[in-house]
Amino acid sequence: MNWVPPDVLAVTGASLAVLLAKIPFLGPMAAVRVGLVGDDFIINPTYAEIEAGELDLVVAGSPEGVIMVEAGANQLPEQDIIEAIDFGYEAVRDLIEAQRNLIAEMGIDIVQETAPEVDLTLLNFMSDRATGFG
Numbered sequence: 001m002n003w004v005p006p007d008v009l010a011v012t013g014a015s016l017a018v019l020l021a022k023i024p025f026l027g028p029m030a031a032v033r034v035g036l037v038g039d040d041f042i043i044n045p046t047y048a049e050i051e052a053g054e055l056d057l058v059v060a061g062s063p064e065g066v067i068m069v070e071a072g073a074n075q076l077p078e079q080d081i082i083e084a085i086d087f088g089y090e091a092v093r094d095l096i097e098a099q100r101n102l103i104a105e106m107g108i109d110i111v112q113e114t115a116p117e118v119d120l121t122l123l124n125f126m127s128d129r130a131t132g133f134g
Contacts, residue, residue: 002046008033008058009044012095019103024113028103029067030095031060034088036073036080041087057081059088063096 011031018025035045036055050056054076060068066089073081103110 002048004044004046005033005050007031008060011060012099016099016102019099019110020106020108022108022111024111026062026113028096028099028110029060029062030092030099031058031068032088032091032095033058034084034091036076036084041084043088043091055080055084057084057088059085059092061089061092061096063093065089066092 008031011029015028015030019028033044033050034055034057035042035049035053037045037049037053041055042049042053045053054074055071056073057069057071059066066085069085071081071084100110
C-alpha cells in the first residue's frame with residue numbers, strides 16, 4: 001500500500017478546523033513532509049519512499065515563514081537540507097493559500113488573535129530602582 005504518514009496532514013487539518021470554528025489564532029498554518037528519493041524531493045512521501053530515501057524532513061509554517069523543522073537524514077550536504085526546507089515551504093504556502101480560499105468561498109472571516117496588553121508596572125518599578133534595567 002502507498003500509505004502516507006498522517007501527522008503532517010493533521011497539522012493542516014487542525015488549522016482549517018480552527019479557522020472554520022472562528023477561533024482566534026495566528027494562522028492559518030500548514031505542514032508537509034519532504035522526502036528525497038534519488039535526486040528528487042517529494043512532498044508527503046509514502047512510508048516506502050521515506051524508507052528508501054535519504055531524507056525525512058517535516059516543515060511547518062505560517063504566512064510569515066517557517067516555524068518548525070524536524071529532520072532525519074543520511075549525511076546530506078547542508079545545501080540539500082536548505083533546498084528541501086525551501087521546497088517544503090513552497091508547498092506549505094500553497095496549503096495556506098488553499099485554506100484562505102476555502103474560508104473565503106464559505107464567507108467566513110479569519111479571526112486574528114489580538115496581542116495581549118503589556119503591563120509595564122514591574123518593568124517601570126525595576127527601572128526606577130535598579131541600574132542596567134530598561
